[in-house]
Amino acid sequence: xxxxxxxxxxxxxxxxxxxxxxxxxxxxxxxxxxxxxxxxxxxxxxxxxxxxxxxxxxxxxxxxxxxxxxxxxxxxxxxxxxxxxxxxxxxxxxxxxxxxxxxxxxxxxxxxxxxxxxxxxxxxxxxxxxxxxxxxxxxxxxxxxxxxxxxxxxxxxxxxxxxxxxxxxxxxxxxxxxxxxxxxxxxxxxxxxxxxxxxxxxxxxxxxxxxxxxxxxxxxxxxxxxxxxxxxxxxxxxxxxxxxxxxxxxxxxxxxxxxxxxxxxxxxxxxxxxxxxxxxxx
Amino acid sequence: xxxxxxxxxxxxxxxxxxxxxxxxxxxxxxxxxxxxxxxxxxxxxxxxxxxxxxxxxxxxxxxxxxxxxxxxxxxxxxxxxxxxxxxxxxxxxxxxxxxxxxxxxxxxxxxxxxxxxxxxxxxxxxxxxxxxxxxxxxxxxxxxxxxxxxxxxxxxxxxxxxxxxxxxxxxxxxxxxxxxxxxxxxxxxxxxxxxxxxxxxxxxxxxxxxxxxxxxxxxxx
Numbered sequence: 001x002x003x004x005x006x007x008x009x010x011x012x013x014x015x016x017x018x019x020x021x022x023x024x025x026x027x028x029x030x031x032x033x034x035x036x037x038x039x040x041x042x043x044x045x046x047x048x049x050x051x052x053x054x055x056x057x058x059x060x061x062x063x064x065x066x067x068x069x070x071x072x073x074x075x076x077x078x079x080x081x082x083x084x085x086x087x088x089x090x091x092x093x094x095x096x097x098x099x100x101x102x103x104x105x106x107x108x109x110x111x112x113x114x115x116x117x118x119x120x121x122x123x124x125x126x127x128x129x130x131x132x133x134x135x136x137x138x139x140x141x142x143x144x145x146x147x148x149x150x151x152x153x154x155x156x157x158x159x160x161x162x163x164x165x166x167x168x169x170x171x172x173x174x175x176x177x178x179x180x181x182x183x184x185x186x187x188x189x190x191x192x193x194x195x196x197x198x199x200x201x202x203x204x205x206x207x208x209x210x211x212x213x214x215x216x217x218x219x220x221x222x223x224x225x226x227x228x229x230x231x232x233x234x235x236x237x238x239x240x241x242x243x244x245x246x247x248x249x250x251x252x253x254x255x256x257x258x259x260x261x262x263x264x265x266x267x268x269x270x271x272x273x274x275x276x277x278x279x280x281x282x
Numbered sequence: 283x284x285x286x287x288x289x290x291x292x293x294x295x296x297x298x299x300x301x302x303x304x305x306x307x308x309x310x311x312x313x314x315x316x317x318x319x320x321x322x323x324x325x326x327x328x329x330x331x332x333x334x335x336x337x338x339x340x341x342x343x344x345x346x347x348x349x350x351x352x353x354x355x356x357x358x359x360x361x362x363x364x365x366x367x368x369x370x371x372x373x374x375x376x377x378x379x380x381x382x383x384x385x386x387x388x389x390x391x392x393x394x395x396x397x398x399x400x401x402x403x404x405x406x407x408x409x410x411x412x413x414x415x416x417x418x419x420x421x422x423x424x425x426x427x428x429x430x431x432x433x434x435x436x437x438x439x440x441x442x443x444x445x446x447x448x449x450x451x452x453x454x455x456x457x458x459x460x461x462x463x464x465x466x467x468x469x470x471x472x473x474x475x476x477x478x479x480x481x482x483x484x485x486x487x488x489x490x491x492x493x494x495x496x497x498x499x500x501x502x503x
């Protein structure tokens with residue numbers, strides 16, 4: 001290995017040589033001065049056992065930087081670091097504010113694909129521990145997201161009841177209708193109330209409409225939940241419906257879902273989760 | 283005074299220490315006193331929660347799970363509001379932990395529920411694919427140690443003036459009262475659970491460790 005081929009090595013060696021030469025020169029100068037020169041100057045008055053002291057004024061530059069340091073210390077102590085503005089929490093707040101500004105400007109007008117991607121990310125972190133990575137509810141440990149949002153799930157809800165959303169009108173008891181009527185109502189709700197597309201049992205829509213008053217008693221004629229007294233089912237199968245569940249949480253028969261309105265998710269993230277959950281419906 | 287100090291090297295050393303540490307003493311200590319006070323809303327643990335906390339310590343949950351959320355956006359996004367020192371006022375000992383093999387549990391009560399904990403303790407992989415947490419099935423058969431938990435609560439009430447039995451604070455009362463309250467507190471948790479073993483034991487008036495630890499985890503908010 002040729003040490004001198006490397007530029008950094010070469011520079012380092014040159015620097016070392018320069019330091020040695022300068023050191024030898026400077027030390028030599030001072031040694032010579034100690035040997036040959038006699039000190040001169042004006043003595044101050046005192047004399048301690050034959051030892052005196054020259055009048056030796058401070059260099060201007062040194063005095064200025066000394067005074068400057070004292071001024072800086074006062075500033076630092078009172079206004080700068082310890083007693084003044086800095087705090088860890090302040091730092092945190094700045095970090096959050098900067099992040100939120102960036103988040104809002106970056107995702108101000110997200111397209112469908114972006115929302116789905118964002119929703120998937122949030123779902124995997126916040127929802128997957130209970131609903132499973134694929135959203136299948138892990139063998140009945142939580143709601144099955146592929147069934148949720150379909151007519152079948154409406155039938156389930158009518159037959160088994162629904163509880164724990166915390167609406168003023170309270171829980172929905174099980175067995176409001178038998179399975180056949182429930183299927184008809186589900187078709188009606190799916191097609192006419194939620195306007196979620198063509199029902200699989202389109203022929204039952206008229207029957208369902210006739211049975212609708214049972215539901216309308218709480219959910220309102222238009223299914224909108226009578227201004228917050230009960231869940232708005234007119235947006236069933238839409239992202240907004242997911243957002244509603246996220247905001248309320250649910251203490252159902254399978255288990256308890258905590259609400260997500262403690263600031264952990266922003267509105268746009270909730271909507272994104274809604275979009276993603278809707279994309280899981282089979 | 284100075285003359286005396288010069289003749290007593292030990293006290294001189296003490297005096298030197300006080301002089302050097304003076305700035306720290308006047309700025310740091312009062313702040314410690316302030317921030318160590320319980321945050322509004324912080325309450326001592328109930329007996330059932332304490333029993334769960336004992337199980338938590340006994341099984342070394344704190345070896346893998348921390349209970350301290352630092353003030354960084356990346357942490358608060360995942361675990362919730364950062365921790366304040368006053369929130370640990372009734373933690374003896376605190377369970378900050380030093381390593382996160384598993385996630386932080388400081389506010390796990392906000393985003394996990396009884397049924398989830400039950401599934402997770404029985405078989406962690408069933409709810410968290412790829413989890414390396416072992417199964418804690420013995421918690422479903424071990425009884426919760428209510429007696430020791432009561433003894434601890436009683437002791438800290440007497441010795442450290444922990445505000446049990448004060449207005450808006452958990453009641454402690456006598457051992458008999460405390461056992462009754464623990465049973466009452468365990469009831470809704472057992473109702474939310476599925477394990478027939480735990481339910482049968484509760485019907486006989488026994489509280490299993492799993493119920494106590496779920497009560498504890500649900501109280502972490």
